[in-house]
Amino acid sequence: MNIVLIFLITIFSVSLFFYGKSKTKTISIKDNIKLNALPKFYGYYLVLWCSIPALVFLLVWSLFEPVIIKSIIIETAANQGAIFSDKNEANLIYEKIKAIHLGTYFGDIDSILKESALAYAKFINLFTNSKVVLIFGIIIASVIYSLKKIKNNNKARDDVEVILKGLLFVSSLIAILTTLGIIFSLLFESIKFFSVINIFDYLFGTNWSPQRAFVRDASSITAAEFEELKDAFGFIPLIAGTSFIAFIAMLVAVPIGLFSGIYMAEYASIKVRRISKPIIEILAGIPTVVYGFFAALTVGPFFRQVGENLGLTVSSESALAAGLIMGIMIIPYVSSLSDDVINSVPQSLRDGSYAVGATKSETIKQVVIPAALPGIIGSVLLAVSRAIGETMIVVMAAGLAANLTINPLESTTTITTQIVMILVGDQEFDSPKTQSAFALGLTLFIATLILNYIAQRAVKKYREKYD
């Protein structure tokens, strides 16, 4: 139906374009008046008026129609005596009603379901009809309005440009809408989570075992269950595991990345630089799932084998393997950024250093790096935020159980791993377990936001200093 409507709107718009163009032309010839814009702009003007209001209306309607119909149908089903104790059962009944309507339901149909299916059909019909009527109403109204305007010989080009400018502005607002969407969707579930779990129990608890929280309905919780839940969501092991793996990653990425950056900025000939820089940047372009596969199937077992030969017990999901591979993934983030930063250190500082007899490496260590330090720290912080938000490597190569450890040979888990583990497969939306994933997401979002903010400030300050 929507496709038909969009098709009709397109046809109307195209025909209105030609109508507007020729109409204004004939008017100007017949009445011998000077048009305020080229005829084609009158065409564009009609097109915009015909299509935009109708399409916006169609989009908004399609977003809300299913939600509204669903709530109405569940209510009518309840009025007719359908019994459901929570949201999941209501959803199930709604799906059944929908399937009966589509003729794809093969279970038993009782009278309640049958009645509801009829009501559903009625509502679908009603909504579709009113949608079509309203859309045509909108098109007619806006076309009448715009036709009147062009008959009055408006400044069509200016008007078209104003509308287009509005369109450009709306496009740029989508970034803000996305941010708002992220914040609201994370906050919404997190608030529900924190209404069950005390925020301090979450932030300072040392035990993370959400699988214990199989309580279905958060609103009807018994005291015993509450005690159970209280210490099931301790954040400390997760942040410890995340920081630990990120720390190992930085141990790999910072020296390699920094030295490569220095070499490429200070020593490498143009030719070497032109070849090696893109190859190192390949590392950032490889999908993380590939690293995860490599870490889980090659590096993990390899470390285990080596450990066995040395008489050590190495978990095949060790923090070391995940951290090492993550570090390699991050090398280009450090190297490219620090390369840029070092390049923008003014040559005069180097020349001054050479003039007092310093060697190249002494100049780099004692003049260039201190001068570039804020920028380098910024790039390292950006890399850290990458590392803590990285998901696939740790999901595939790090462990699932949360244990507080500083032994890199043992397995440990991270925030992102837990989010994936909780949300993979079927979730019940109102259980504290599911909501905890959103609380973790919120924590992660805030942490990366702060890191990025500091990093960007550092880099910007540094840039301003030498620009």
Next chain:
Amino acid sequence: MTKEERLKKRHRAEKRFRFYGLTSIFVALLFVVILVQNIFSKGSSAFKKTIITTEVFFDQELLEIQNGASQEEIMEADFYDIMIENLIKAYPAKNRDEEDELLKLFSGDAEIEIKKAFLNDNKLIGKTITLDLTASDDIDQLHKGNYPRDLPEERRRISDFQLVIYDYFVENKKISKNFNNYFFNNGDSRDPELAGIGGALVGSFYSILICLLLAFPVAVLASIYLEEFAPKNKITDFIEININNLAAVPSIVYGLLALQILLATIQLPRSTPLVAGITLALMTLPRIIIPCRASLKAVPPSIREGALAVGASKFQSVFHHVVPLALPGTLSGTIIGLAQALGETAPLILIGMVAFVVDIPSSPIDPSSSLPVQVYLWSESAERGFVEKTSATIMMLLSFLIVMNFIAVYLRQKFEKRWN
């Protein structure tokens, strides 16, 4: 320490420092090589499959259909007995147990493969033809040399008797390798020898197409607004900060966003390329806007001023002159953004693309998988055959990424003007 000694020491330090730098670059490059080599050595064998050449006799007594049967009749007919009768003749087995072991050398699709042969030529009843039947995963891996045969029998998936049959097949040249069409045409399967990336390819294609259709226009319009029209005020600053922050938000957060808004609130169908495309578009948007703005910024002001001077409106100067000049940079930025989106996994896992989907999706609202998610799914499977399938999928994924990046670089170098 004399002056000379000190100088020598300083020069040694200089050399050491240089050596560290060179080593770092070398280590990074070495890793690229190791990774690629590792994936290729594991994955290249997946493009071939092992086939067993078998004689199949279409016995009238075992089939309920006649020569010249219609397509529907053949589709409905049961070829199970024909399959069993013919396959157990491949090697003289002595009892039921041995026959069962013999049958296990063939893939689960042997019946369908025989049926297909009959579909191609429906006058085969009473005749004998030789057919290339796909071997089971264990034989496949054994034949490719990925499976050690010198283990004790209880630790092998292949029994001693099966090894004897295998050797007999090899000796009689009945076993060979052929192009693995299943890998490209089939959807997911629990049997490695039948599993393919057909569904994942189509799913990825739809997702990226939707991502492109949504993200590209919005990103271009937004960057035109911010670069050319936006007044310098608080709102513009706020939008800019927002875009920079969004580009650094971990991808999994977009998965949570999609789960809450697209799936729970507006109830789009789960596990579909439609939802994946929208999610990826939201994620890619800031990553496209940044290079788009850079390429708009690179167009010198003289172009705009020239257009304005001959009487163009602001809009005409931007859309007729600036945007076409910025287009190569814009396109290459978009392609690189899409390449990142193609490899993205975490948000897709959260919106349920990890579901086991056998059918190849026919539209963006069918449940589907995608290439990187397929890699994740198969890497969790225990069967040995999935290791090479996973590596081969990665090879496909990487070659798409290489092609996309190559196009991006080509566009930039070929069409972008240098303003000096």
